[in-house]
Amino acid sequence: MSYAERMENVSVLGAAGKMGSGIVLLTALHMAELRLQPENQGRHFVLHAMDISQQALSGLMGYMRTQVQKEAEKRIVALRKLYESREDLIENGEIVEQYVADTLDIVRPVTSLEPARESKLIFEAVSENPELKVKLFSSINQNNPHAPWFFTNTSSIPIQELGDKAALDGRIVGFHFYNPPAVQKLVELIPGRSTSPELLDFARTLAAKLGKLVVPANDIAGFIGNGHFMRDILQAVAEVTRLATEIAWEEAVYAADRVSRDFLLRPMGIFQLVDYVGLDVCQCILAVMASHIANENLHSPLIDQLVARGVLGGQYADGSQKNGFFQYEKGQPQAVYVPQRNGYRPLAEFQKGCDERIGALPEKGVSWKSIVKKTDAAETLSLFFRKMSAMKTFGAELAMRLGRRSREIGLQLVADRVAQKEEDVNTVLLTGFFHVYGPINPFFSR
């Protein structure tokens, strides 16, 4: 089957979700591009956007319209060439409108699974639930005459296991986008033991056509991204639990979050990131990892407790942040969740004192934002962390502990053969998490 033939009929499962909608957008844009190529004139491209919620699918189509139009506006110089032969399309406005129509025309929002029986390629981005995934795969596979290829966006479940349980006979690969898929460059590519080489080649080509950077990971639960992130969360939770014996719980949460952001120069504090991803999502991923990885405690009673109480994080349909470890106003944390009182305590009540306890940054004015703008920040980073390692403040010591642990986790991922090399671990954190330095670095080597 040729590349274009494979791409002619695609289904995305969980299309209206956070990851699914981005995958629909990227795939639809790519299919529209294929459709406009002269050699594909006779082909009919269809993308089935499947989700259980009609309402969410309406939202998806609105999102698609806005995003495709933005894309067309951005690429107008090239689009004028692409539509050169259409004499009726003269102005930019007419070309943008046609391109939006041509792209949206490919996408069919559906709530039933049946159209996937026609597809030759299936993207799966439903919730991180192994049973659900297997059920969907089996059902499609049993009724589809094309022996379709399955691309799962799982961020933790071993691919071989999913393939075996659904009897896919090697027709599955892990194709893990980062959130949001339309923006983040990274795709973690995870072949199962029996994934066919032909499929893997196709996956690499597709990733390149979508403009993605591929990092290969081995088929071990959590892969590289969550392999690091989940252990990083557990470390932060352990620090909070320990600190909470000396200071108030909420101060410990605030301190660990702030230090992981401002002292480790990350774009977001660790607990804000958990809120962004969703506590329930983190809980699922931890559960999957725990069930596959022996001799390591990958369990967080704290997260279980918060999820049980409905403290979930994640986003509302309009993209705004739901409350989790923090309570948010206009996307900014305003208060910290205190389990003992099952409520939030405003930052304003303790932030100042807590900042004093944390102490000053090793160097004023150095931040994730200031570093990310630089083309070469090696020297600034090295000086910043050298100073930090010599400091005896609460903040600097906490940051050093978190940084050392992050490095250890990175090295362990290579030792455990999750990652093929150290550079891959760093690339995932740099491109998938927007860190400005990889976890395996000289700054925390001591």
Place this chain on the structure above:
Amino acid sequence: MKKLRRKVFLSGGYNTVSFGTGRKEFNPKKPRPGLEDYINEAGRGTLQLIGGAGNVDEGVIGNFMAARFNRQGNLAAFIPAIDEGLRWKPCCRVEGACGTGGLALATAMKSVLAETAEVVLTIGVEVQNTVKAIYGADILAGAGWYRGERKQGHAYFFPNLFSERAGAYFEKHGREKTRRAFARWYRNAVENARLCPSAQEYHNTATDLETMALSEPEAKGFVAHLNMTDCSKVSDGAAAIAVVSAEGLERIGISRKDSVQIMGWAQVEADITSPPADPTRLETTSRAVQQALASAGIRADQLGTVECHDCFTISGLMSLEAIGLARAGEAADFVLSDHTSRNGSVPCNTTGGLIGWGHPTGATGVRQAVTILQQLTGTCAANQIELSTKRPYAMSINMGGNDKTVVVLIYRRGDLD
């Protein structure tokens, strides 16, 4: 060239802010003033300086594309909305793409010369931030030949026409030096604009403007030979001025030394359906400039300041050659030797020009006249340049389309007879 049958003066100049990206208060997501707000502000600004609407015989408004940017036609009827005293007076709207403002002045002058009016309120206006730049490019492309050029044209139609001119100029006269001159032109524009509170680049605080302007053009996302810094921005704005006879000047109570006299002028039109014979020259501009100099009976070296139509840095440079300040291929040297900067021999675009002050297309020709009026009468505040008695003249060049509609005016302070 016939001598003018009457003396024509300009006075009571008023410029609104040139609004758009670069201004601190600009937020594309927030509501902004509309066409009528700009017309009213500029019109009332001038009326206040000339003793009110009762002194006005006639109104002329210049606008390029309100029909598309603002879905508004019949703009002449907005003049009586400026002030009740303007009701029932003769008014008209003129259009000549980016040369509209110049045409408005020429039209007003003709009424004065025809003795049908002694005082003509002349306004130029354009409000372009109503659409995103890529749709604005469609609208502005109307300054070219739609049926003959648009389909084959670039997404950024006008930037590309002038990018191609720049490419041809690079080939003929050298790329490196010319690009350095573009960068200097940009820097001069921004530095002048920083002194002028109504300029679009007034809030520009970027350091090392020339290095920024010298970054390599990105043909994939924009055009092959020009950067954004080589282009005037999308602007909203208006300008107004009174075009008056000697009698009119007395009526409005303004002395000659607070006015400027039109010493020579030219209005030249080229064929929109034929491409320029030589893309490295502005032939129509050149013809207009030479006619205007002849009608004023002066030489280019008597010009103390010039407002030229630098919709793009390349058109700025080519204007210098059209005027004869530099020979063909030598405009870059002229600019790099700082002749055109504010302390140079002939300061150009002293409040920033189209690149620095802004380019509300239909208003630009009038805005240029206001700037010159202020310079020659010593009212240009922080932008004031020193004028030598050997160079008492000023020139404005207003160009529409790809060097198609050109109006050149030559001015001198009103009392220097």
